[in-house]
Amino acid sequence: QLLESGGGLVQPGGSLRLSCAASGFTFSSYAMSWVRQAPGKGLEWVSAISNSGGTTYYADSVKGRFTISRDNSNNTLYLQGNSVRGEDTAVYYCAKVSGWHSVSWYSQEWGQGTLVTVSS
Amino acid sequence: QSVLTQPPSVSGAPGQRVTISCTGSSSNIGAGYNVHWYQQLPGTAPKLLIYGNINRPSGVPDRFSGSKSGTSASLAITGLQAEDEADYYCQSYDSSLSGSVFGGGTKLTVL
Secondary structure, three states: OEEEEOOEEEOOOOOEEEEEEEOOOOHHHOEEEEEEEOOOOOEEEEEEEOOOOOOEEEOOOOOOOEEEEEEOOOOEEEEEEOOOOHHHOEEEEEEEEEOOOOOOOEEEEEOOOEEEEEOO | OOOEEOOOEEEEOOOOOEEEEEEOOOOOHHHOOOOEEEEEOOOOOOEEEEEOOOEOOOOOOOOEEEEEEOOEEEEEEOOOOHHHOEEEEEEEEEOOOOEEEEEOOEEEEEO
16 A cells, blocks of 8 residues: 655745655565646656665656655655746655566556645 | 657447557657556546556456557557546656656547
């Protein structure tokens, strides 16, 4: 099970910190990712992190502003976002990644999502 | 615009067969990276339908099938049912972007 938290209203230029608590599987064995969906729009892959946390990837739209991290001792995934903009408004999903080493990333397990609204 | 191109909408009558295309390029599907498909009902998280181009997770009906050729992939749904009405997304990896990419999504309407 994946349970996101940390969503809410954020001012433009401010910061967000999302958490995703994992249970029911060996968290430290799986890569994880964040995917977002703006209101009425499609899915957008945001970031991914290896099982150890040593390798990270970002979409160009968030590179340099967002940081993905994980705490394997507490089975938790994080997404820190700085200098947020209106276009960062979205439901953010965390997802368990399969196919990591074959670069065939897909997700069978998703959280319920947490809404981040960037507005003054 | 999305890196992977899908038709915005498709429709079909109950019992019919529909296909949803996903067109990429030489840096993603054409480079040999696998394509995966998701179904998303309103207000819910995506559900994995097809992984590795053609594989169905346990519990997904065999009415859903995937294929891939060249720089494109397709999702076929046979025996359309009312509950199939949803948004469908393809996903692959893009070597130029060094990350995963989704198609823009296709809304399936069951007439």
